[in-house]
Every structure is written in C-alpha cells, then in structure tokens.
Amino acid sequence: MISVNNPYLPYPVRIADIVVDSPDKSLRTFKFEFLDPEDETRFEYLPGQFAELSVPGQGEIPIGIASSPTEKGYVLFTVNRVGQVSSYLHNMRVGDVMGVRGPLGHPYPVRDLKGRNIVVIASGFAVTTLRATVAWLLHPDNRPNYGRITFVYGARSPGHLLFREDWEAWQKRDDIDVYVAIYKMVPGWTGKVGFVPAVLQEICPPAENTAAIICGPPIAIKTTQPVLFEAGYKPDNIIMSLENRMKCGLGICGRCNVGPEYVCKDGPVFTLAQLNELPPEY
Amino acid sequence: MSDYLVSEKTLAGFFTALATGRRLLAPQGQGDDCRLAETTGPVSLDYANTHLSPKGVFFPQTEKILAFHKLADKPKANQYQDLGDQAQPTVIFGLRPCDARGLTVSNRVFQNDRFTDPYWKGKYESAIKIGLACLNPSPQCFCAAMGGSPFGEMGLDVLAYPKDQGLGLKALTPAGEEILKKAQAEPADLAADMAALEKKAIQSQGSLDDYATINERKIMELYKADHWAKTAEPCLGCGVCTFFCPTCHCFDIQDEQNEVGGVRMRNWDTCMSPLFTLHGSGHNPRPSKVERVRQRFMHKLKYIPLKQDGVRGCTGCGRCVVMCPANIDIRSVAAVMAQASA
C-alpha cells in the first residue's frame, strides 16, 4: 500500500530498464527497482491499480501498472509521450532516480470473479493493466480458480503491439484463448485483422458465467459495448477502467470526479452498471 | 459541556489568555478588508464575516509539501522528502458557523474513507475553533436554508456570541471546555438566551424548499436537465466563486526547481478553468463552461450531500453570491435545479 504517514511521498526508485515499444518511439516501457527493498513489500498491489510516476522537478503522471504482482523484484509502466512529464521521462536513462507513488485506485475485481470465465479486451496501449491481469490469472496460484480465459487485443500495426513475448507465449498455452489483431493488413502478418469490436464479434465467448474486462481509448470502449450486449452480457458483468486528469490520486484534489465518484480513489475500475448512473464526464 | 460568561471587564484578559502559549487568529478589519490575522486582543466583535473564507489557515493557497536535492553529492539526491505539515498551536476566534461547517466538509475530503492528507490534518486538528454566532445575519446569508444555523455548532469547539458587551460561550468539545476554564470564563446557563437569539436570527433568512427537492432527484435527472446552457451562459469562468467558497478544496500539484533542487507544492485550483480536467491527449471531459458550471453546482448541492450524509457542499455563507461578477446566484440556480425538467 501507499505510505501511511504521507500518501504524497513517493517511494524512491531507480530506472532499471527502458524498452522502446512502438516504431514512432511514442511508447516506452520503464522497469523500476525500489531503492529500498522494503518499499517493494509495502507497494503491494493487484492488476488494474495505477501509480503516480514522480519525476523530480517535473511533476507526476498517473500510469497503470503493467507488471503483475506475481512478478517480483520490479514494477513495469508503459508511458505514452504526450505532455511535460512524460516527455521528460522518455529522455531519462537507466540508472536515474525518481519516484513511484502508489499503488492507487482499486484493482480489477479478479478476486470476486473466482469460479467464472473471464474475457479480457484490450485496445491500443491500454493493454498494460490487462497484460498484468492476464499474467496474474495465468499464475499457477491463481489459474485453477477461474474458468475459461479469453484475451482479445488489437493495435494499429504489428509494431504497436506491446508485450509481444508475453502474448506469444500465451498463444502456445492451452488454458487461454488469445486473439491478437491489427487494424489494417500488412505483409507478413498472420494474425487477425480488424478493429477490436469486429474481432470480438467473431469470437465472443458466451455470456453465461462470464465477465468482460475492457480497457482502451473511449471510442474503443464505446464500440465494444454493443457487441457484448448482443452476446448477452449484462452491465454488471462489463468491467471497465477509466482515466481522467489526476493530481493527488487520493480523492482530494478534485479534478478526476465522475459525478460523486473519484476515478482515482473510487475507480479507476467501474462496472458499466455503475457508470450508467453517472455523468459521462470521462 | 457547560456554558460560560466573559464580562466586558474580563474580555481583554480572556483574549490574552487565549493567546498565551499559542497563536490567536481573529478577524480584523472591516468589509472587504476583514481577514483572519494574528492578534493578542482586543478583538472586535463587529464584523459581518471575513472576506476570504478561513480555509486558507489549514489549506494555504500555496503550500510546499515535498522537496528534493538534485546534486549528486547530496544525500538522497532526486528523492522527495516531506516538509511537514507546518502546524503550530492555534486558536481561531470568530469563525462564523457557516465557515466552521464548511471546514468539516473539506475535512471529510482531506480525511476520506481511504486516505488522510497529513498537511490538512496537522493544521486542522491542532486548531481550537471558537465560533461567533450571528445575531444579525448579512442580507446575502442563507445558512439556515442549507441546514445550518446562525448559531450552528458543527465543526466548532466553542460557540460564542456577543452578550452585554462581553461574551456568552458554549463549550462543545472537551478541548473547548478546557480552554474556557483556563481562560477563567465564569460558568453560566445560557441555553434559553441562545435559543431565543437563534430563533430571531433565523427569522431574517428565507427558507428554501428547493434543496429538499434536489435531494430527492437522481443525479442523472438533475444532470440532464435542460437549463444548464442558460444557467451557465453569463458565467465568465473566472472561478472567483471557488476561491472564496469555504468548502472548495481542489488543488493543483506543481513542481518548481532550480539548479540545486526543487520543491513540490500545491496551489488552489478551480474547476471553472478548462485546464482543470484537460487530458494530455487533448480530450476534455468538461470542455465548455456549461459542463463546468454544472459540475460546480452539482458538486455543492448533490454530490457532496450524497457522500457526506446529507451535509451540503454549500453552507450559505453568501460569498459567491456577492462576489460573482456575473451574479450567478446559487439560490436561484438551486431553485432552477429543483424545478427544471430533463
């Protein structure tokens, strides 16, 4: 959990590795190691939670945790270069010291979904927390507790598909169905082609005893919902992760609210049933 | 808990006693210049209310919270360190009941169901809060309509009121009782006196049924109502309402640095600014002033009551009513919210 005495105080970390993830270099995955190994124990998290990456002198950005708690010794974050902090972070080097403040928010309710089938639907680089989710579900401690697991993932081009090693390994397993798609055919691609909703329509697992976990840009989330409705999914069983501008991550600074709920403190994970009662301010 | 009296003769000594061993903050100045400032007494009881709300005592407009060294030869370079809550023993005299109530609303945000803000907590909980009841509420006041009272006790350790050129005081918490005893206030029984004065003070305020109606209506019913574009049209988006509101608590976190190090600070922010919610991608969930104005009023009158057991985010202090350059009056907006159809 986050520092009890002062939730504003980041845990100091060192950049252990940086992987450039996309051809346009707009995505990089950072691997952090805690300077104080005790902090890693304190930073106890579940898939779907996020943390504030704290770059000294620049500020903080809330980023979903891409590693799974079953992976020890480090935490992973994939960062898109958009603003001041993320641009600066993209120019930092292995060995640099910065801060990670978290974990924040609520995880995907994986513990409440025991005994059920799960379909995980990822679009674009929002795959990060879902990659963590699948990694967590597939861990030998957890896998027996769940039924059929399906992973659907789409991105613009093969170069924009993250965590290739992971999903290629998953494709070889028989306890998970993996469908990876790109939006437009390119030579050499042997997987599926099309937007995520179209791919989902083709392969959508039956709704019975199944929960869907979706993360992606607003347009992808919006267009995926009708496919799930058609397949018989109820809003209770459609679980989504929102993002809004954040500063404190603690439900205090006020900007990330969706109606009375704070995306940082009460989310970022909501069911569609919950969101149907809330203003669409995300 | 009991009641106490301080006579005209002992008043000066009472304030001296309050200021002993801690700082005493009390309203000073008149009208727009009235502000909480440090004093050892005497304290004038003749003021309407402080121009700015008292929230700045616990939540300064700019507050440094963390700092770090940058140079490699310093220990813990590039590691943020806590600057502490900067709390000092304080007694505030003369909080109006509306403002004390407003501070409790912020308190429940700063100390919410999951996290505790140490900077707020240190200052808020170490301060003894002595309220001064309003015998003659100002024309723009409407605390009673918001569930408060000119003699409201919420968030106070002591409630005082002017009596016979001195003070009547009602202890509300053990800390309040203790400070009154130490200041040698005389025990008294003021219940009947206070009840009569409260009744008279409330009479000067209109009662508003609209707020009950708002409570009953669902979020989306209020949200989708068709009046918001019209309600927001005159808004300049300046955020004066939020800067002056005793319950507005939103802030921005910023880093500033130089060659040797930097600090992380927080500054008051306002939901009336488009930047408040602007995503890095350029997407803005509240892109125009219609959404922003709606957010402010929904927050005050619907969201906060939902989360805080019915206590409203508006305490009826009337500051925004007076300060809004475009005269967007929360009382009128509440009436529209109660009536408007989707």
Place this chain on the structure above:
Amino acid sequence: MGNLDDLTQKIREKAKSLLKSGQVEVVIGYRAGTVPLVAAPFFARSPEDCDNLIWSSFARLNLANYLPNRAGKVALVAKGCDARSAVGQVTENQFPRENLYLLGVPCAGLIDPARVAAKEPRPIQSATESDEAITITGAGFSQEIKKAEVLRRNCQTCAHRTPTVSNELTGPETPNAPPDDFSDLKDLLAKTPAERLAYFKDLIKDCLRCYACRNACPLCYCPICFVDETRPQWLGKSTDPMDTMTFHLLRGLHCAGRCTACGTCETACPVNIKVREFNRVLDKSVQENWAYEPGLTWDQKPPLTIYQPNDPADFIK
C-alpha cells in the same frame, strides 16, 4: 419617470422588436441583480424575456465579452465603453460586423460599490436609484448618496460616455467627463524607481491569481492564455509575487492600444485591486506616442498593427 426609466423602456421595446422581426437571435443586456448595487448580464431570447431587461448605473460588466465565439446575430446593449470594445472585437476579427446590432445606451457613469462602502460600511440590503442619486437601505438606516460622489474612477474621466458607433441610440447623448489627464501617474513618475516598484508590488499583494480580470475583459479571448501555457510554462502557479507581477505586466501589455477603460477588470476583481493602473500607464503612452483611442470608428488601425518609418523611440541606442 426619469431618464433611467426611459432608457429601460426603450431597451425593452427595441429588444422586443429586434427579436420579433428575427433581426437578431439574442439581445444581451442587463437584468436587476439578486444583490444590491449589481446589474447582471442577461440573455433575452424571446419577447417575454425582454421585460427583464433594465438599464441601471450598476451595469458594470462589459457585455462585449460575450461576443467572441458566439454564433448567430446578436444585439448588444452597449454603453460607450462596451460599444468601443465591440468595435474592437470586430476590428480584430473576433465577431462578424454583420451579426452585430449595437443598441447604444448613453451612459452617465456607473456606481463604484467600493466608494459606496467607504461612505456607508454597514451591510446594504437594497439599493434604488434615481437619475441623480442612489438610495441604500440596511438594518436601521437609509441613506441617499449623489451618484457623482460614488462614480467609478474610469467613469469620472470618460470622454466617450455615449457610444461613438451604434446602430441606434436609446436616448439623448450624455455630457462627457473631462478626459483622464493621468496627473496621478505624473506624480508617481516623480518618485524613485524603488518607490515605484514598492507601490506596484503593494498594489497587487492581495492578488489571488484567479484571473477574473482576464476573464471579464472583452480583450482577453485567446484560446490559451499565456498564464495557462505549459510548454514552456511561463508562470508559476503559486502566489509568488514576481509571478503575479509578471501576470499583471503582460496582461497590461496585451491590452495596450486596445483597452477602452471600461473598468470591468476592476469590477470583477474580488480583492479590489486597481488592476487598471497597469493599463493606464500604457494608455498614456499610446495616446502620447500615437494619439490613438481604440474603438471609436470601424476603420481604425490598432497602433501595434501598423508603424511609421519615423516612429519616435529615443531610448533605443
């Protein structure tokens, strides 16, 4: 019946006929405020709405501020300074001239609540006005104050009270005040630089950086204001006095040669800063160097958009 009532009547009649005939979609004017000494902006869209329109010497907000980015045809209830600001908006291509109907109001100067409070500090419950005086009432008192004694600073030196440009005037022209001779600035300049800096620092010491002055100003329509720029971020967001000073200086410079001295910035300021002091320094310079006053005609060229090869600038070495 005084001139004020006549103006109100005339505004309502004209607004109704403009809306009925479909000449405009909205009439932007003033309604009575919900608190004393305030007239609030009001958007009349139907003939029934028009009965809320009033004219009053509490109408301090500059309504031209509502023009930029507005679609459709608009009639603007405009006093002298508002009309000039609207002309400025048109000149700067922020609003199409063909969509603008200026319903000019000859103004006699507006009331400064701070000056009223200086005369009567007790809380005011209501205020009424006649042509010459206002009457304020509170708990146990009622007092009449001559308007001339409580006019806003800028209204006391307003040389264009009656709109110089309008589609129609709602009443007879009002006499102008003697123009601003900037004599107080001359006194200020006689002081040492250190004293002047101290004066201006003191002037803005209460600034909350709420930017109400900016938001109320009809000249401030930039999609992203320099204070909100983030890459690079020119201004810190804290209450640092130098950041605050930078804001006021740059705001002043951005308004130079465009400011019509409408005073809406000072009206909006919640902590009563005389923010126009910065504008006045520049107004004086604009008038001395280029003899320019903004918004008087449709075809004026703003001084910073043009130049003369022999412009004086002795300080450049």
Place this chain on the structure above:
Amino acid sequence: MSDFEPKVVAFFCNWCTYGAADLAGVSRLDYPPNFRVVRLPCTGRLNPKFIMEAFKRGADGVWVSGCHPGDCHYIAGNYHARRKFVLLHTLLETIGVEPNRLRFSWISSAEANKFQAMARDVVESVRACGPNLTFRKAEFKLDLAEVA
C-alpha cells in the same frame, strides 16, 4: 560589491547584432563575457514574456538588439518591434525597474566596434545598478534539513 559580476540576458537578431558579435569576436575586439545570448530570427519575435522570464529567473539586466530601422531582413519586423518596445520600456520604467537594467539598441552586422562599445556600456550600466534583488523570484529555498 566590488566582486559583483552582472548577468545579462541578451536577445540578438540573427541577421545583425548576432553577426556583429561574431565579427567583434573574429576581429579580436574584446568585450565583457557577462551576457548569455538568445538568438532571435528578428527583434519582432521578442515576446515581452521572454524579458520577464529573464528577470524572474534572476537576470541583472536584459539587452535587446536588432537591425537598424529600414534594414529588417523581413522588411518591417523591427518597425513593429519598435512600437512594442516603446510600450514595454514605458511600462517597466514606470513600475520601477531601473532604466539601466534594460537596454535596446540597433547594431548592424558590420558594426563590430559599436557592438564592443555597447556591450561594455551595458555591462557597466547594469553593474552600477547592482544585483537584481527586487525584480525577480525569491531566492529558492529547499527548506530541507540537511541529512548528514
């Protein structure tokens, strides 16, 4: 304050004063090293916020220099700039920035001698003003207890 070395931020037009500085250097005309040059495409590019930023961050003086009127590479950039400078100069002087802290000049790329003289004069003028303590952001304090 004999050891005070002023820091001056200089905004030079690429087409003239920047060239003059270059020529002065190539011609071995020595001038004080107290300024940090920001090269602009034209003085018309000078936004007043650049000057404020320089002072805010602790510059003791600011020097803006461009092409002589009539010689602008972009025909009229410096004519427009000149009007802006009139206002900027007036405003800063009125609010109490010492006049010697802010210098405007026209120096063509051939005027290496003028550049040398002006550079010396600017630095000496600013030196006479002393360090800029009043028109800048407060000295940065970390308020961190030094951890031994």
